[in-house]
Amino acid sequence: MPKRRLASALLAVALAAAPLLARPAAAHQLWLEREGDSARLYFGEPIxxxxxxxxxxxxxIPNxxxxxxxxxxxxxxxxxEDHFAISLPRGTGDVRMIEDGLAPFGRPGTEKVKPVMLARExxxxxRQVLDLELVPVAAGGNAFTLMLHGKPLPRAEVTxxxxxxxxxxLHTDAEGRVTFETPWAGRYVAEAVHVDNTPGGSGDGAYAKVRYVSTLSFTVDKGIPWTER
Structure with missing residues (x-):
């Protein structure tokens, strides 16, 4: 086996051996997938x-x-039937999504939480546009800074x-940076969650906190082949 292919295979084995942590069934997210001048927004679980x-x-998902x-x-x-379809103008760069129309949730007698779902493809x-966003350090690279309201977010979990x-x-470092390993060809989806203790709203729509769920989706052209079975 050529040295390059052997190195890639060994890296894949090492990554696959890392702990695989189960996600709660309710931890749904929105993520974008793109093909040419069209994009699809999905709601569910990429894993x-x-x-x-x-x-x-x-x-x-209202709007x-x-x-x-x-x-x-x-x-x-x-x-x-199973997604939202978007036609993109020719020459469109990265695509983003904001869903902030979801009602606050919480048990009776407890503080309510306002969910805000964000996505980028x-x-x-x-540049950062979304309130919570994984932003490439360099275009097309695997190093990212998790930005919250214009500032890096350190020691935050990213899946x-x-x-x-x-x-x-993974976790961002003291400067809010995280680096991904991408040995396989195909689509990667990263997720970051942050709870902001900022109250807002009024009446039945009042809330004590905002819970941001932000995803980043991108494809890798070269790498270990993978076909969905």
Whole structure:
């Protein structure tokens, strides 16, 4: 076996041997996938290859705002059977999504939490747009800074799901940086969660905290092949 292929295979074995931590069933996320000038927004669990459907949990996502460069210029979103479909203008760079229309949740008598779900597809841009976002240190690279309201977020957990349904939990360093290993060809989805103790809203919509769930999705062209079975 050539040395390069042997090194890649050994790296894959080492990564696969890392602890695989189970995720709670309720830990759904929104993530974007892109192919050319079209994008799809999914709701579910990448690690399980699970995508919720219309008539079920997908209907709980009321009004995702998908945009390219400007959050104020939202793109048309079409609800499909198991995703939201978006047509992208030619030349679009990274694509982002904000879903902040979900109602606060919490048990009676406890402080309510406002969920905000965020997503980004692509790693070409090195700017932050979303409130919580994994931002590439260099375009197309594997090093990222987790940014919260314009500042790096240190010591935060980031979960990476690789093409073969392999999962690893990492932490940002003191500067808010984290680096991913991407030995397989295919799509990677990273997730970061942060709870902000900032109250807001009024009446039935009042909340004590905001829970941000932010995903980053990108593809790797060269690497160990992987085919979904």
């Amino acid at each position: 399980e290859n699970q995508r919720e459907r219309s008539g079920g949990l997908l209907d709980r 995702p705002k998908v945009f390219a460069a400007d959050p104020a210029a939202a793109l048309p979103v079409q609800r499909r 692509g790693r070409a841009e090195t 990476l799901v690789a093409p073969p349904r392999w999962e690893r939990r």
